[in-house]
Amino acid sequence: MKLTIDDVRRRFIKHFDGTTGSIYAAPGRINLIGEHTDYNGGFVFPGAVQQGMMAEIKPNGTRMVRAYSIDLKDYAEFSLDDEKGPSATHFRYIFGVCREMMALGIPVEGFNTAFAGDVPLGAGMSSSAALESCFAFALDDLFGKGDTDRMTLAKVGQATEHKYIGVNCGIMDQFASCHGKANNLMRLDCRSGEFQYFPWEPKGYKLVLVNSCVKHALVGSPYNDRRNSCERVAKAIGVETLRDADWDKLEAVKDQISEEDYKRAKYVIGEYFRVLAVCEALEKGDYETVGQKMYETHEGLSKDYEVSCEELDFLNEIAKECMVTGSRIMGGGFGGCTINLVETDLYKHFCETAKAKFKEKYGKEPVIIDVVIGDGARKIC
Template identity: 35%
Template sequence: MLPTVPLEEMVNSAKQTYTQRFGDPPKWVVMAPGRVNLIGEHVDYNDGFVMPMAIERFVVIAAGPGEGDGETLQVFSDAMDDECTISVGAESAQDLPRWGQYIHGVLKEMADAGYTSGPLRAAIHANVPLAGGLSSSAALEVATATMVEAASGKSMSSSEKAKLCQRAENIHVGMPCGIMDQFSSAACEVDHLMQLDCRSLETKQVPFTNPKITVLIINSNVKRELASSAYPLRRAQCETAAKQLGVTALRDATMPMLEKLSEQLEEVVFRRARHVISEIGRVQEMATALESNNWALAGELMYASHDSLRDDYEVSCEELNLLVDTAHQLGPGSGVIGSRLTGAGFGGCTVTLVESDAVEDVANRIAQTYQTTLNIEPTLFTTRPGPGAHIIEG
C-alpha cells in the first residue's frame, strides 16, 4: 500500500526542483488536492448533488517571477518530466503538451478576469494519480489559478475559482466537465465531506472525523479509451431525457415522472435518467446516514450506486466490478462497509469505506484477488479528508 506523503515534504520537493532549474528560490508556493467522490457520480452536469472530499494527494506549484515582458509561464512538471513555455496571448495551445493545455486555459481565463502577474517560472510537484478518476486535471487547474492569485496579489472566492477552472477546461481543452472536480479541489475542508448542490453551488460540510473508519482508494490501473467519447455521449443522453421530461435538468425530474414516460423514451435514455434521478436521492440519503453514524446504510448506498453505474449508466468495467465485488464479498465481517467505482468510470479507481483496524488486511485480500484473477497489480492507498487549495508561501 502506498504511504501518505506529508504535504510539507511535497512542498520542500517542489521548492528544491524550482531552485535547481531556475537558480534561485521560489517566491510563491501553492497547493490544490485531488478528490474522491464518495457518492453522486455523473450527476454534477445534471444540476444534482454530489459528496466528494479532498484527498491527501496534491499538486504543489513553486513559482517565481520570470524574465521578459507579457503574460508567459516557463513551467516544468516532474510528474511528466517535461517543460514547456506557455504564452497566454497565443491564439492556439495545440502545440503544447496536453498538461500544458490545461494550464494555458486557466492562465487565459485568469487574465481575462483581470488577474495578471507578468512573466512567471514554475515547478510542479504532484502525486495525484493520473487518469485514475481522482481529478488530477482539476487539481492542476485549481493550483494554477491559486498560483496566479498569489503572483497577482488578488484573491477570488473558492466558488469563482472553481467556475473559472471549469470554464477553462470546457472552452480551452474541449472537455464538457461538470463543476464537481474543480469545486472539490478549491473548497473542500479537512475532516469533512462536502455535499455540493451543483445548481446553486451551495455547500454543506458533512463531518467525517471518526478515526475508526478509513477511506481506501484502489486504482485498477486500467483506463479505457472509451471514457473520452462516452462522457459527452452520456451527457447528451441526459439532456435528451430532460428535454423529453419537460424539465430544465434531470435534477428536477422524479422517478414517477420518468416511469410515466417510460414507453415514450428510448430505452437507453430511460436508463441513463433512472441512474441520475436515483443517484441524486442516494447522495441526500448518504448525508443523513453519515450524520447519524449509520454505516450499514452508507454501505448499502455505495453498493446501490455502483450497481446503477454498472447497469443503467454503463460506465463500469470488468476490473472495477471485480474490485467492488471482492469488497462486497468480504463484507462487514471483515471490516468492509461499502464500495463503489468513483470518477467517470471505464477504469480508474474504486472508493471503499473500511474499519480502520482492518484496512491493511482488507487491502491485501482485495489486491491479491485482483492480481490473481486479472494479472494486473492494483495501486492502493488510504486517505483522510484533506484541505482544499490554498497559498502556502508568498
C-alpha cells in the same frame, strides 16, 4: 511517494536563478457518492485529498512564463500575450489559467515556476483540476488582491478545460480542489452552485481506493450517449433536467421512451435520492446506511447506467465478500478505481484479499490508495 516542499524547491533553484519564490498547493479529490449527476442538475459529494499538485512561483519582471514540469522533466516558455500558447497539454493548463485570470482583470505578469504532483495517475482523482486550482489561487495571491472568491477560481479551472484543453467537464473537480477542508466532505448542488460542508471523521472506518489500473478503450461517445439519454427523458417528462423528475414522472412516460433511456433515467433519479440519504445518515453517524447507498450506486452504475467493467465489478464483489461496509465505482467508469468504506479492523484483510484475488484473475495487482481528507488550494510558504 509523498511530495515535499524540498522536492519542489530544489528543482526550482536548479532550473532558474538560484533564488526562491512562493510555494502553493492544491489537492486532488475523491467523490463519495453522486456520479453522473452533475450534468443532470443534481448533487455531488466530493472531498479534497492530501495528494495534489505543488508549485513554486516567482515573478520574473517580463511578459514570459518559464515553466518546468518536475515529473515529466519538461520545460516550456510562452508569452502571456500569445493567444495560441504552448502545445504540450501540461503547460496549456497553466497558459489557460493565466489567460482566464487576465480576463477577470487580474494583472498577471511573467513568472518562473517549477511544479509537480503526487496524485496517482489513472485513479480519477483529478490531477488536472489540482494543477488549475493551484495556479489560479497563486496568480490571484501574487498579482491580484488575493480576494477572488473560490468559486470564481474553480470556474477559471473549468473554463481552462473547456477552452484550452477541449474537455467539456463539469465544475465538481475544480470546486473540490478550491473549497476543500480537512475532515470535511462537501455536498455541492450542481444547479445552483450552493454547497454545504459535512464533517468526515468516521471512528472505526477508513476510506480506501482500489485502483484497477484498467482503462478500457471506448468505441463511440459513451458519455455523450448517456447524457443524451437523460436529456431525452427530461424532455419527455417536461422538465429541464432529471433533477426535477421523480419516480412517478418517470413511470408516466415509460411507454414513450426506449428501455435504455428508461434505465439511464432510473439510475440518475435514484442517485439524486441516494446522495440526500447519505447526507442524512452522516448527520446521524450512520455509516452502515452510507455504505449501503454506495453499493446501490455501484449496482445502478453497472446494470442501469452501464459504465462499469468486469474488473470493477470483480473488485466490488470482493468488497462484499470481505464484509466491506460500502463499495462502488468512482468516476466516469469503464476502468479506474472503486472507493471503499472499510471498518478499520477489516482493512488489512480486505487489501490483501483484493490484491491477491485480482492478481490471480487478471495477472497484476491493483494499487491501494489510502484516502485522507485534506485542505483546498493554499499558500504553503
